[in-house]
Amino acid sequence: MKTINLIKIAWKALQRNKTRAFLTMLGIIIGVASVIAMMAIGEGSKQSIRNQISSMGSNMLSIMPGSDFRGGVRRDNSESQSLTLTDLKALQTKSATISYISPQVNGGGQAIFGSNNWPTSIYGVGENYTDIRKLEIASGVMFTENDTKMAAKVAVIGQTIVENLFGDGTDPVGQTIRFDRIPFKIIGVLKEKGTNTFGQDQDDIILAPYTTVQKRILASEHLRSIVASAKSEEIADEAVEELSDILRVSHKLKANDEDDFHVRSQQELISTFSSTTAILTILLVVIASISLVVGGIGIMNIMYVSVTERTREIGLRMAIGGRGVDILMQFLVEAILISVTGGLIGVLLGIGSTLGVSTYLRWPTSVTSESIIISFLVCAITGIFFGWYPARKAASLDPIVALRYE
Amino acid sequence: MDKTIIKIEEIKREFLIGNETVRALKGINFSITQGEFVTIMGTSGSGKSTLLNILGCLDQPTSGIYELDKVAVKNLSKNALAKLRNEKIGFIFQSYNLLPRTTALENVELPLYYNKTVSSKERKERAENALSLVGLADRMDHTPSQLSGGQQQRVAIARAIVNDPVVILADEATGNLDTRTSYEIMALFQDLNSRGKTIAFVTHEPDIALFSNRTIVLRDGHKIKDNPVDNINIAAEALQKLPIEEEL
Numbered sequence: 001m002k003t004i005n006l007i008k009i010a011w012k013a014l015q016r017n018k019t020r021a022f023l024t025m026l027g028i029i030i031g032v033a034s035v036i037a038m039m040a041i042g043e044g045s046k047q048s049i050r051n052q053i054s055s056m057g058s059n060m061l062s063i064m065p066g067s068d069f070r071g072g073v074r075r076d077n078s079e080s081q082s083l084t085l086t087d088l089k090a091l092q093t094k095s096a097t098i099s100y101i102s103p104q105v106n107g108g109g110q111a112i113f114g115s116n117n118w119p120t121s122i123y124g125v126g127e128n129y130t131d132i133r134k135l136e137i138a139s140g141v142m143f144t145e146n147d148t149k150m151a152a153k154v155a156v157i158g159q160t161i162v163e164n165l166f167g168d169g170t171d172p173v174g175q176t177i178r179f180d181r182i183p184f185k186i187i188g189v190l191k192e193k194g195t196n197t198f199g200q201d202q203d204d205i206i207l208a209p210y211t212t213v214q215k216r217i218l219a220s221e222h223l224r225s226i227v228a229s230a231k232s233e234e235i236a237d238e239a240v241e242e243l244s245d246i247l248r249v250s251h252k253l254k255a256n257d258e259d260d261f262h263v264r265s266q267q268e269l270i271s272t273f274s275s276t277t278a279i280l281t282i283l284l285v286v287i288a289s290i291s292l293v294v295g296g297i298g299i300m301n302i303m304y305v306s307v308t309e310r311t312r313e314i315g316l317r318m319a320i321g322g323r324g325v326d327i328l329m330q331f332l333v334e335a336i337l338i339s340v341t342g343g344l345i346g347v348l349l350g351i352g353s354t355l356g357v358s359t360y361l362r363w364p365t366s367v368t369s370e371s372i373i374i375s376f377l378v379c380a381i382t383g384i385f386f387g388w389y390p391a392r393k394a395a396s397l398d399p400i401v402a403l404r405y406e
Numbered sequence: 407m408d409k410t411i412i413k414i415e416e417i418k419r420e421f422l423i424g425n426e427t428v429r430a431l432k433g434i435n436f437s438i439t440q441g442e443f444v445t446i447m448g449t450s451g452s453g454k455s456t457l458l459n460i461l462g463c464l465d466q467p468t469s470g471i472y473e474l475d476k477v478a479v480k481n482l483s484k485n486a487l488a489k490l491r492n493e494k495i496g497f498i499f500q501s502y503n504l505l506p507r508t509t510a511l512e513n514v515e516l517p518l519y520y521n522k523t524v525s526s527k528e529r530k531e532r533a534e535n536a537l538s539l540v541g542l543a544d545r546m547d548h549t550p551s552q553l554s555g556g557q558q559q560r561v562a563i564a565r566a567i568v569n570d571p572v573v574i575l576a577d578e579a580t581g582n583l584d585t586r587t588s589y590e591i592m593a594l595f596q597d598l599n600s601r602g603k604t605i606a607f608v609t610h611e612p613d614i615a616l617f618s619n620r621t622i623v624l625r626d627g628h629k630i631k632d633n634p635v636d637n638i639n640i641a642a643e644a645l646q647k648l649p650i651e652e653e654l
Contacts, residue, residue, distance in 0.1 A: 001519055001520055016507045315503075316497075319491060320516060320520065320565070321491045321569075323484070400459050
């Protein structure tokens with residue numbers, strides 16, 4: 001029989017049992033739609049993490065203290081004091097691969113202005129910090145090297161601080177706020193940056209010279225971390241190695257000693273978070289695939305029913321010249337038609353629900369063409385796989401018996 | 407010279423049921439020439455269904471020779487048998503075996519779907535012609551449920567002649583019909599026969615056999631009678647002699 005006729009006949013057969021065909025498709029529809037939606041959500045969050053991390057500065061390098069090892073006791077990284085101003089000096093003078101470098105110390109506390117107050121963090125950084133983190137000044141200025149040297153009590157604040165302390169519309173620049181009872185004169189306001197992927201409000205920040213924060217607030221000499229920017233994104237990996245070498249010398253580590261610090265580029269951060277979301281995506285897709293398999297079993301079930309129901313039709317078709325392969329193809333095409341039609345509807349539903357998720361829940365999503373192609377192929381394969389056994393049963397019937405089947 | 411359509415020699419058919427061998431046909435010989443209208447009669451268990459299955463190439467004899475339109479059927483593959491059925495045989499069944507929820511026209515088109523040499527245009531034309539021939543030109547778009555038993559059997563007959571077969575095999579084709587409709591169907595068969603169609607008609611009703619021109623009787627797997635019918639009944643005339651049904 002010609003292929004086009006096979007498809008026509010199968011389509012007619014499905015139309016004779018519209019409700020049943022639709023219910024059978026439903027399993028596939030839900031399966032495909034959820035695979036596509038899950039992959040879109042997974043891909044979307046992966047992309048958004050990548051964008052967020054790049055927006056922090058794609059050539060940014062961060063140096064964190066490693067786990068400290070003293071008297072046989074390993075200590076938490078944040079308590080570790082392995083990064084010092086000496087390290088900063090060494091990096092500043094010896095490195096050829098970095099353009100900016102800034103130490104970072106931070107502490108939490110209550111910021112107060114007039115009758116308003118707000119719990120926040122103060123970041124003690126160098127004057128290059130805004131260049132490294134790609135922060136922009138909305139009004140006023142960033143503090144200078146001189147302010148750092150003098151440990152001046154000046155600060156640059158983020159938008160969240162502005163909203164909470166200067167809600168009445170007062171221009172913050174020139175005002176003085178208190179943080180931990182220390183007065184800071186505001187000399188600049190940062191542009192809004194929003195929440196990052198990790199749920200952290202990047203505008204809830206007060207920047208002050210690290211010298212000021214170290215002396216007045218933390219009363220500590222050690223650095224929480226050092227951030228730097230490589231001269232270009234391409235040499236970021238090279239810079240990681242160079243900085244590590246400089247720090248190993250500065251820390252007087254022997255050849256077989258472990259590093260007591262970590263130097264990370266943004267690329268590493270991206271791949272770390274990407275792999276986390278990749279695992280999540282795989283999990284979601286596996287769950288969605290299970291529903292696709294369940295849908296396939298539904299097809300198999302209904303095709304068996306159909307073969308039994310139409311035993312006489314099969315007998316007749318054989319009697320008037322239908323070969324085994326014709327009968328096999330007829331039922332196989334029917335099964336494939338169910339799964340592929342279900343797949344098409346599922347793709348549309350998947351794209352639709354993805355749009356819904358991104359519009360109403362504001363989740364980052366991205367429907368990839370691969371996910372559509374893959375789920376569509378899986379559908380067709382499901383149809384063939386689960387339609388095969390019922391179709392073969394039909395094709396192997398004895399026409400004499402089938403014609404007399406009651 | 408008369409053309410032989412069906413030639414069977416010493417046909418035997420045995421079935422193995424459990425450990426017992428059932429011999430359904432015990433050596434049958436006859437031939438049917440073109441233009442004959444043969445009824446095959448016999449009580450149930452006489453082997454006539456088995457014979458019909460063999461004649462219809464749905465089953466193979468255990469031994470013996472069967473030639474259909476000069477083609478030796480024995481040793482043909484399943485696919486070759488299907489092709490033979492498609493091109494040379496028209497089947498008519500007691501219970502019509504029409505596809506439900508499918509129009510008369512599509513039902514009649516069915517055998518031609520399995521013949522790749524027939525285009526879709528030709529398929530439609532031939533099906534329309536066949537339906538006109540059985541008097542259902544105005545019922546082409548009706549589904550079986552919208553047709554009476556007699557009309558359904560006419561659709562089945564149209565389906566059996568649409569492929570222009572060398573022989574029409576009818577299995578108790580009037581078994582589900584009342585006398586009047588049976589006679590109408592037999593009139594149609596006689597009409598087809600007068601147009602040169604060869605017909606082999608299995609029945610157990612002696613009055614139906616009188617419409618054919620030859621009767622073969624089977625009993626216990628043997629042929630016990632093979633006579634020409636002396637006084638052939640004309641179905642159209644018999645129909646007129648039937649008492650007129652009471653109007654309701």
